[in-house]
Amino acid sequence: MGFPHPSHTRETVVLSKYFGDSAARTHDGWVQRGGYQALKKALGMTPEAVIEEVKASGLRGRGGAGFPTGLKWSFMPKNDGKPHFLVCNADESEPGTFKDREIMRWTPHALIEGCAIGCHAIAAERCYIYIRGEFTEPWKVMSQAVEEAYAKGVLGPNAMGSGKRIDMVLHRGAGAYICGEETAMLNSLEGKRGNPRIKPPFPAQAGAFGLPTTVNNVETLAAVPHILVRGAEWYKGLCLSNPKSTGTKLISVCGHIQRPGNYEITMGFPMKDLIYDMAGGMRPGRKLKAVIPGGSSVPIMNAAETEDCLMDYEGIVARGSMLGSAGFIVMDDSTDMVYQVYRLARFYAHESCAQCTQCREGTAWTVKILERMLAGKGKQEDLQLLLDLSEQMTGKTICVLSDSCAAPVVSGIQKFPEEFEAYVKGSRTPVMASV
Amino acid sequence: MTDKTALTGTTAGAGHHDDPGYRPVFVGETRDRLEKMGANYPTRQALLLPALWMVQEARGWIPEPAISEVAGVLGLTPAQVKGVVTFYTMYHTHPVGRFFIQICTTSPCNLCGAEAVLKSILKETGCGELGATSPDGRFTVIEVECLGACGFATPIMINDDFIENVTPERVPGILQRYQ
Numbered sequence A: 001m002g003f004p005h006p007s008h009t010r011e012t013v014v015l016s017k018y019f020g021d022s023a024a025r026t027h028d029g030w031v032q033r034g035g036y037q038a039l040k041k042a043l044g045m046t047p048e049a050v051i052e053e054v055k056a057s058g059l060r061g062r063g064g065a066g067f068p069t070g071l072k073w074s075f076m077p078k079n080d081g082k083p084h085f086l087v088c089n090a091d092e093s094e095p096g097t098f099k100d101r102e103i104m105r106w107t108p109h110a111l112i113e114g115c116a117i118g119c120h121a122i123a124a125e126r127c128y129i130y131i132r133g134e135f136t137e138p139w140k141v142m143s144q145a146v147e148e149a150y151a152k153g154v155l156g157p158n159a160m161g162s163g164k165r166i167d168m169v170l171h172r173g174a175g176a177y178i179c180g181e182e183t184a185m186l187n188s189l190e191g192k193r194g195n196p197r198i199k200p201p202f203p204a205q206a207g208a209f210g211l212p213t214t215v216n217n218v219e220t221l222a223a224v225p226h227i228l229v230r231g232a233e234w235y236k237g238l239c240l241s242n243p244k245s246t247g248t249k250l251i252s253v254c255g256h257i258q259r260p261g262n263y264e265i266t267m268g269f270p271m272k273d274l275i276y277d278m279a280g281g282m283r284p285g286r287k288l289k290a291v292i293p294g295g296s297s298v299p300i301m302n303a304a305e306t307e308d309c310l311m312d313y314e315g316i317v318a319r320g321s322m323l324g325s326a327g328f329i330v331m332d333d334s335t336d337m338v339y340q341v342y343r344l345a346r347f348y349a350h351e352s353c354a355q356c357t358q359c360r361e362g363t364a365w366t367v368k369i370l371e372r373m374l375a376g377k378g379k380q381e382d383l384q385l386l387l388d389l390s391e392q393m394t395g396k397t398i399c400v401l402s403d404s405c406a407a408p409v410v411s412g413i414q415k416f417p418e419e420f421e422a423y424v425k426g427s428r429t430p431v432m433a434s435v
Numbered sequence B: 001m002t003d004k005t006a007l008t009g010t011t012a013g014a015g016h017h018d019d020p021g022y023r024p025v026f027v028g029e030t031r032d033r034l035e036k037m038g039a040n041y042p043t044r045q046a047l048l049l050p051a052l053w054m055v056q057e058a059r060g061w062i063p064e065p066a067i068s069e070v071a072g073v074l075g076l077t078p079a080q081v082k083g084v085v086t087f088y089t090m091y092h093t094h095p096v097g098r099f100f101i102q103i104c105t106t107s108p109c110n111l112c113g114a115e116a117v118l119k120s121i122l123k124e125t126g127c128g129e130l131g132a133t134s135p136d137g138r139f140t141v142i143e144v145e146c147l148g149a150c151g152f153a154t155p156i157m158i159n160d161d162f163i164e165n166v167t168p169e170r171v172p173g174i175l176q177r178y179q
Helices: A027-032 A037-043 A047-057 A069-074 A099-106 A108-122 A136-151 A182-189 A218-230 A232-237 A271-278 A313-318 A337-351 A357-374 A381-392 A401-415 A417-425 B003-008 B028-040 B045-059 B064-074 B078-087 B107-111 B114-125 B168-176
Strands: A085-090 A126-131 A167-172 A213-217 A248-255 A261-266 A288-292 A327-332 B099-104 B139-144 B156-158 B161-163
Touching (some): A037 A218, A047 A232, A069 A108, A069 A213, A085 A108, A099 A136, A108 A126, A108 A213, A327 B107, A337 B107, A381 A401, A381 A417, A401 A417, B028 B045, B045 B064, B045 B078, B064 B078, B099 B114, B107 B114, B114 B139, B114 B168
Parallel strands (some): A085 A126, A126 A167
Antiparallel strands (some): B156 B161
16 A cells, blocks of 8 residues: 555555554464465475465565566575575665565564565575664564564474474664675674675575575565465466566655655556656646656656656666666656755765775765765866766676666766756856855 | 683673773673574674674663673674674764764655754754764764655654654654653
């Protein structure tokens, strides 16, 4: 549903059905709503059969990368005699995104169930749920739910009477965006600084504590029980555009919009209808200027590009951006694009782990140049300098934080050149103190 | 206490003998709680983030001698612990006010007026500037990057309380609840 608003008739309510329903937070409440049927079913299947079902559903990672979930699970070694781990990425901190928070706050048992099924599929006896430090309420709700799941025998040495051990450990982050990157998260879990690791080895070979590990996003895992109960064919059928993007997706709509909230759409839903119909459109008297459709790390789209764009992995790529984590940031015609690009660059400069030179230096210099521009001291060559810098920051580092900083800079300059020019030429009043 | 115990971590509070006034955190029930958590992880180092949270819970921040204590308890070097403390923004490396306020000012909230909320909070708390503690020791205010509640702009955190949809008008009423 469009939480905190009532469901919109055009939503496809699967994951968000019980948002706002506090009775769904308890084990018994969850069971009354059909919960834990999927886990029971999964535990009666072979891990291979579970993986095949998820593969057939077309489910792709909802954290941002969109990698096929069943395929990811199939990369885990079989019968290697080593302990395996599932790590649930609940470090939601991509600006614009606030969906995993609602899944954990309202349907904690949906996540526990998804994690438990994931453990069975990859032969892991333990799942770590890494929750960002600032999420105090989701942490409390999840802690209570995990405790209850143990008390009811869902988790523990004999999970749901299956004879299999499934343990779940909540691990609290401490404030670092970069820990949402899967290998940084593994380092953080191990008690280290959250520096991303060079891949390969991929987590399936050497992940948490050097052992085979799969990292999945909260929304991805929460979707798995529905696939098990209702079948891969049903999930695959949730598709309005192309068969590569299936299922439902929670879109976190925020910024200059009348009804911000989480809207659950079927993949392929028209972007325009999301903005103007579901989320209520612009504030009175305002026009759409731009959107960032997939969390702050994806290229900015201008209003024209949103016109015929379909909301799925391929549809947004075709219009020059990415679905990412579906943090949908709306900007109306009151927005100063240069300032917003600067604000985003500042975010990445703050969050850079500083391992790679291109990122450490690149993010900091991007901020300095934009600051200078906003203070009315920009030079004409600064625009090219920013583009050159961004090029050096793309595809050259251990992780994609650096690329993510470059994305809004490059797309901002390309799509709104007149605004950057105005600062450089002095035809726009500086908005920052002299630097 | 020898260097050996500091490295193997067999003694609670190892490694902070340079500060005779220091009261160790990891004794009694707190130590038991940490050791119990140990069963959840294959290494002791993995207890570092949880242990630092426990220090902050007990002391309000992470003082230098606590870094040595944690190192001793977990069999790490103080440098390893300090490296971690300084990497994560939520661990305080200096004392803060009784109420620690974090205001989200990242892009989506910025679009929705977070800067006005920030200004209002700085003024109403008497902190004046970011990172400063109010003269009465009641508040410390910082800007924070994305709190993950962009649809509820502007979210702020006061200690562990998460408060959504804050506007400048609501600020005095909210602060009144934190005496």
